Amino acid sequence: MVIDHGLRRLALGTLLGALPGQVAPPWAMSLLADGLAGFTLFGRNAETPEQLAGMTAALRAGRGDVVVAIDEEGGDVTRLEHRTGSAYPGNAALGVVDDPELTRAVYAAIGADLAATGVTLDLAPVVDVNTADDNPVIGTRSFGASTALVARHAAAAVAGLQEAGVSACAKHFPGHGATVRDSHLELPTVDVPLSVLRERDVPPFAAAIAAGARAVMTAHIRVPALTGDEPATFSRGALSLLRDELGFDGVIVTDALEMTAAAAAAGGVPRAAVRALAAGADLLCLGSRVDAALVEAVVAEIAVGTEDGRLALGDLERAVSRTAELASPGTAFGTQRDQSLGLVTARRAVRVEGSLEDLGSPLVVQLVGAQSAVAGRVPWGLAPHLDGIEHIAVVASTASAADLVARAGGRPIIVVGQRVHQSPADRALIEALPATVVVEMGWPSAWRPAGIRAFVTTHGASWANGRAAAEVLGLA
Structure with a gap:
């Protein structure tokens, strides 16, 4: 037409x-x-x-x-x-x-x-x-x-x-x-x-x-x-x-x-x-x-x-x-970016339950799954903030708790995830690991697995949230 x-x-x-x-x-x-x-x-x-x-x-x-x-x-x-x-x-x-x-x-x-x-x-x-x-x-x-x-x-x-x-x-x-x-x-x-x-x-x-x-x-x-x-x-x-x-x-x-x-x-x-x-x-x-x-x-x-x-x-x-x-925007006030603002804010948002003492050089395990339709492929987790700390990514449904314990060799294990309470596989893997530290970077819930050493909630998975979590864990 x-x-x-x-x-x-x-x-x-x-x-x-x-x-x-x-x-x-x-x-x-x-x-x-x-x-x-x-x-x-x-x-x-x-x-x-x-x-x-x-x-x-x-x-x-x-x-x-x-x-x-x-x-x-x-x-x-x-x-x-x-x-x-x-x-x-x-x-x-x-x-x-x-x-x-x-x-x-x-x-x-x-x-x-x-x-x-x-x-x-x-x-x-x-x-x-x-x-x-x-x-x-x-x-x-x-x-x-x-x-x-x-x-x-x-x-x-x-x-x-x-x-x-x-x-x-x-x-x-x-x-x-x-x-x-x-x-x-x-x-x-x-x-x-x-x-x-x-x-x-x-x-x-x-x-x-x-x-x-x-x-x-x-x-x-x-x-x-x-x-x-x-x-x-x-x-x-x-x-x-x-x-x-x-x-x-x-x-x-x-x-x-x-x-x-x-x-x-x-x-x-x-x-x-x-x-x-x-x-x-x-x-x-x-x-x-x-x-x-x-x-x-x-x-x-x-x-x-x-x-x-x-x-x-x-x-x-x-x-x-x-x-x-x-189409006509307002008038910008022209301030420059405060490079520290995001990290300072992320630090204030971290919540810790339990003890983070004597973590030494732990094995950090990141639970990965399907990407978000909204966020897309945006990096998240602790990996960018770790210096000399072993970090691996696993899919909970195919991972073995026994293999992770063997790999840790007596070192503490830190498990990092997003909305782990929603995934039966994530929960099962965490519950099978001894004295684990869990870092929740998604929406928090009341779920807490028995026998864990500590539960850390970041209230988000941005670079700033990851850095703040690594700091509180003593890894950054």
Whole structure:
């Protein structure tokens, strides 16, 4: 079909694409010139801060008001430091320290790093209240399980980012913290009365909005009392709660439409785009796998949607108007990165139960498993911080406790893992080892194996968390 030029530009003005490498290809620059709102950057786009700054400068040369977005949460989810792990601890560590001014300072430092590379929109902070210990997708990305705690840190994080000149995007509305399913893979359901949602999950978003958050991201979760059978991203009821009840007049951003919980529910990314816009979203994250053909397919479906009644032209125009305002970032205050801030914070977040005396030169065993769909292949653990200490990585389901004991040869064994309470194999291996020290770098739980020497909780798996753990163990 032939799409009217003005309508095509409107449709493009609601879309965040993605780039395949460290230089924007010609098709991306062409779409940008035609009106594409901007791009979401991923680890593959960031080799060094200098390279990334050059890439974003080239995008702005293509069009000065381009939106350059990134998921830089600190902690376990980092794009700028995906090769080493983040120098900042994430939200769970900030929450357990519970110093909102420190949270503001950490997010201001993250914002300064982003501003220096030309990023204008940080798809952070996560303001979900993590009430499900087995939550597979939020966990340490959350400030905690207390609504009041999450709310005060949500406000502090937004303030820190935006005083650095980078727009904040509070996520994932109306609250992803009570889910036990991963929305990258399926559509999770939070089956609670609307009163519970308002009391437990919504207040942190209200706090972020009161702090001036310029954007809020929708969640691909189903809340029957609010969204019916739809994910919140496609629910006018959910987005009306955000607009009308919370008074949010900024940009509503969708989580990635390529995620199974959105794409499968709608019958593909193009149809998902129309449904999200019709529900009241303004800026659509298409996902990480984007090319010109996908963008054009989405544009064509949006155009058809305005003709067949699925999408009102006025709603499309309002979305573009809001997104255009987001393209103008605030004024950065220009502070330089405090190299010690992240480590100082991570140290304050470490909790030790038991005795760490006489560890000597232990065997450090890291339990490895499937990579996170959110964090990707980001290094974690103690290995970068050990000097002359033997370190091995094992898969618990195929490891032998007897072999590890033999290898240790009488030395203490330190087992490092993430969310070990969720893995029967991890738990069984730890319980079969004598007098072990366990280092939990994921979301903490009440599980404690009998007979261990000590249990160390870091509240995150960033580079800073790993360094702090190595220090408290006397290994760094």
